[in-house]
Structure formats: structure tokens, C-alpha cells
Amino acid sequence: MIQINENYTKLQASYLFVEIARKVAEFQKNHPEKDIIKMGIGDVTKPLPEACLKAFHDGVDELASEASFKGYGPEKGYEFLRQAIAENDFQSRGVSITANDIFVSDGAKCDTGNFQELFSTSASIAIPDPVYPVYVDTNVMAGRSGKAMGARYEGFNYLEGSEENGFVPGPKGVKADLIYLCYPNNPTGAVASRAQLQEWVDYAIANKALILFDAAYEAFIRDPEIPHSIFEIPGAEKVAVEFRSFSKTAGFTGTRCAYTVVPSACIVWDSEGNEYSLQNLWNRRHSTKFNGVSYPVQKAAAAIYSEEGKIQVRGLIDYYLNNASIILKKMKEAGYSCTGGVNSPYIWVNTGKDSWETFDMILNKAAVVLTPGSGFGQCGEGYIRISAFNSLENVMQAMDRITQALKN
Numbered sequence: 357m358i359q360i361n362e363n364y365t366k367l368q369a370s371y372l373f374v375e376i377a378r379k380v381a382e383f384q385k386n387h388p389e390k391d392i393i394k395m396g397i398g399d400v401t402k403p404l405p406e407a408c409l410k411a412f413h414d415g416v417d418e419l420a421s422e423a424s425f426k427g428y429g430p431e432k433g434y435e436f437l438r439q440a441i442a443e444n445d446f447q448s449r450g451v452s453i454t455a456n457d458i459f460v461s462d463g464a465k466c467d468t469g470n471f472q473e474l475f476s477t478s479a480s481i482a483i484p485d486p487v488y489p490v491y492v493d494t495n496v497m498a499g500r501s502g503k504a505m506g507a508r509y510e511g512f513n514y515l516e517g518s519e520e521n522g523f524v525p526g527p528k529g530v531k532a533d534l535i536y537l538c539y540p541n542n543p544t545g546a547v548a549s550r551a552q553l554q555e556w557v558d559y560a561i562a563n564k565a566l567i568l569f570d571a572a573y574e575a576f577i578r579d580p581e582i583p584h585s586i587f588e589i590p591g592a593e594k595v596a597v598e599f600r601s602f603s604k605t606a607g608f609t610g611t612r613c614a615y616t617v618v619p620s621a622c623i624v625w626d627s628e629g630n631e632y633s634l635q636n637l638w639n640r641r642h643s644t645k646f647n648g649v650s651y652p653v654q655k656a657a658a659a660i661y662s663e664e665g666k667i668q669v670r671g672l673i674d675y676y677l678n679n680a681s682i683i684l685k686k687m688k689e690a691g692y693s694c695t696g697g698v699n700s701p702y703i704w705v706n707t708g709k710d711s712w713e714t715f716d717m718i719l720n721k722a723a724v725v726l727t728p729g730s731g732f733g734q735c736g737e738g739y740i741r742i743s744a745f746n747s748l749e750n751v752m753q754a755m756d757r758i759t760q761a762l763k764n
């Protein structure tokens with residue numbers, strides 16, 4: 357008899373965004389006349405930047421002749437892309453990350469979900485609440501939790517976010533080996549200061565812990581005081597891994613390309629205290645289970661770092677940031693306390709009412725899709741998340757509809 361991994365039975369029936377998609381499809385079926393505006397899942401709506409499209413086409417053309425055809429590429433990604441990433445995203449900020457530390461992949465969702473495989477099932481996990489559900493669910497699947505207890509799982513250390521701590525919980529009182537952090541934060545849009553990140557790095561060094569830092573929304577940072585990378589924090593290269601994505605940066609949600617930075621200085625241990633290079637371990641895992649991102653996609657990603665690519669990407673992000681500022685302004689004018697919307701494409705709104713009820717009410721009355729805060733954890737109850745990824749016209753219309761629906 358083939359037996360299942362029973363850790364899966366602890367999970368809620370479906371992934372948050374799958375459940376939302378199901379509800380939206382049902383609503384659309386019952387109301388085919390409704391023009392639904394989607395501001396739920398953070399999925400980009402603008403096309404790929406011109407520079408990326410051109411490089412993408414060129415990459416495909418190269419596959420058309422034997423002389424330039426590419427078969428399997430390097431599992432870690434082509435050198436031209438890893439070099440461009442190291443120079444532009446790190447060395448230009450004075451951070452000594454090299455191309456060798458970079459692992460190109462098909463998404464930060466997969467990498468943040470897969471990275472925990474490297475660690476013991478007895479590793480204690482610190483997870484923010486509210487949080488991107490992938491960190492929680494993948495650790496449940498791996499057997500690091502006890503059973504579900506309402507919106508939580510036994511055995512995890514929850515880092516509680518609140519308006520009091522600005523949704524940037526610190527390490528005080530935490531006991532953990534593996535710490536998940538995400539800034540600019542999904543779902544709250546909060547950003548962490550240098551001092552706040554330094555506290556976590558100091559904690560990790562003192563406790564031989566590891567920080568998994570999700571920086572998928574880094575490109576939205578406009579405040580010069582806010583660090584773009586955990587590796588801008590002294591000591592972080594010994595105790596942190598960083599996940600980046602081209603999805604929200606340059607419209608690659610469907611195209612798929614991301615990368616993970618595992619510095620050569622990062623050391624982890626076995627149960628007897630022997631040291632291991634985390635980079636070697638991840639390389640072992642990555643090269644065994646992954647065969648690389650397609651060549652044209654990597655060409656398209658590298659074009660982000662060309663002169664015209666940088667200008668076009670900045671234009672894209674500015675567009676969504678303008679949407680975010682409109683959403684933030686409208687929700688504040690309507691009297692709601694909000695987080696994010698600046699240095700972030702997400703606006704986290706305290707409605708003070710049951711999150712799923714608010715989601716259903718806005719869907720039914722306004723035909724707008726949001727994300728219920730409680731889907732991101734217990735501390736998200738009473739909140740909704742609004743995504744700025746849509747056209748300006750849709751955002752303006754959605755805000756009129758949402759504010760009207762919330763009034764009644």
C-alpha cells in the first residue's frame with residue numbers, strides 16, 4: 357500500500373490564491389455581466405519591457421540555427437546573467453556578492469519553498485504573521501510543525517506583526533534556527549530599516565541561525581535609507597540567503613525567472629557540529645533537481661540590466677508605485693489605517709472587520725478582487741491587502757467601487 361506523506365493532511369485544503377481564484381470564477385459564472393477588477397494576487401498587467409522583448413526574440417532566433425543552438429544550459433544559470441546580477445544588484449551598492457554566489461531559477465516561490473529541504477526536520481522555524489503562505493506550508497509539508505491550531509500550526513515560532521511594531525517584528529524572545537524575513541513585505545508592504553535588519557543579523561550570528569530573506573519586491577524601494585539587500589548589513593553574508601525575482605521587477609510572472617544568492621561565506625552545521633558550505637549544499641540540490649531556466653528567458657532577464665532596460669524597468673515600477681499611492685490616498689481619505697503603498701506595491705488596510713467577509717462583500721458589491729488579510733495568518737484578521745498591479749484606469753475605477761461598497 358502506497359502511503360502518503362501525512363504532513364499534507366495538516367494543511368488547509370487549498371493554497372490561498374487558488375481558493376480566491378475559485379471564488380472569483382464562481383462569482384463570474386453567476387454574474388457574467390460583471391466586469392471584475394483583479395487586485396488580489398500580485399500579478400503584473402503591463403507587458404515585458406521593450407529591451408527584454410528584443411533580447412527574448414534574439415534568444416529564440418539563436419535557437420534556430422545549429423551554430424548558435426543551445427541545449428542544456430548551466431544549472432546555476434548562464435554566466436552572462438549571473439555576472440550582470442552580481443554587478444548591478446550588489447557590487448554597485450558596495451556589496452561583495454559575486455556571480456558564483458548566484459543561482460538563477462524559475463521563481464522565488466519555488467526557491468523560498470524548496471530551500472528548507474537543506475535543513476533538519478528538527479530545525480526550529482521563525483515565521484512572520486502575517487506572512488506569504490509558501491514559507492509556512494512548505495515547512496508543514498516537510499514535517500517541521502505539529503498539527504493545525506486554527507490559523508496556526510503547533511511548533512512554529514510566529515513573529516507577530518502589528519501596527520504597534522509597524523509590521524516589522526524583531527528578534528526579542530525568539531528561539532529559532534531558520535528565520536524567514538520578507539522586505540518590502542508581502543503582504544503588509546512594510547519595509548525594514550538598516551537597524552532593524554542588523555538586529556536580525558546579530559541574532560543569527562549569536563545563535564548560529566540562518567536568515568532566509570525574501571527581497572522579491574526590492575525594486576519598489578525608493579527611500580534611499582532603506583536597504584535593498586540583506587547583504588548591505590555587516591555580517592549578513594555569513595548568516596543569510598536572499599531570494600530575488602524578476603516577476604514584479606520586470607513583468608516576468610508568466611515568463612518565469614528569479615535568482616537566489618547563497619554567499620560562499622555562509623556556513624551551516626550537522627548534528628555533530630561539523631561545518632558545511634551552504635553554497636555547496638544548495639548547489640548539490642539545485643543541480644540535482646533543476647535543469648536551468650530557458651536560454652531566451654535568461655537573455656530577456658539580462659536585458660533588464662542594459663541601459664535602456666534599466667530605464668524601462670524603472671518606468672514600469674513607477675507606474676505601479678503611482679497606482680499604489682492612489683490606493684493609499686483613497687483608503688486613508690476613507691478613514692482607514694494603512695501600511696505599505698510606499699516602497700511597495702501592496703497596501704495593507706485595517707477594516708476592523710472579518711477579512712473573508714470583507715473580501716466577499718467587495719467582490720459581490722464592487723466586483724473587485726482583494727486578498728483577505730487572514731489568508732496570510734492570524735495577525736492578518738481584520739485586514740485586506742490591495743495590490744497595485746493593474747492599469748491606472750482600473751485602479752481608479754476599483755477605488756471608487758471599493759470606497760462606495762465600504763460606506764454601505
Ligand code: MLT
Nearest residue numbers: 396397398399465488542
Ligand atoms: C502574492 O500576491 O502574494 C504574490 O503574487 C504571490 C506570489 O508571488 O507567488
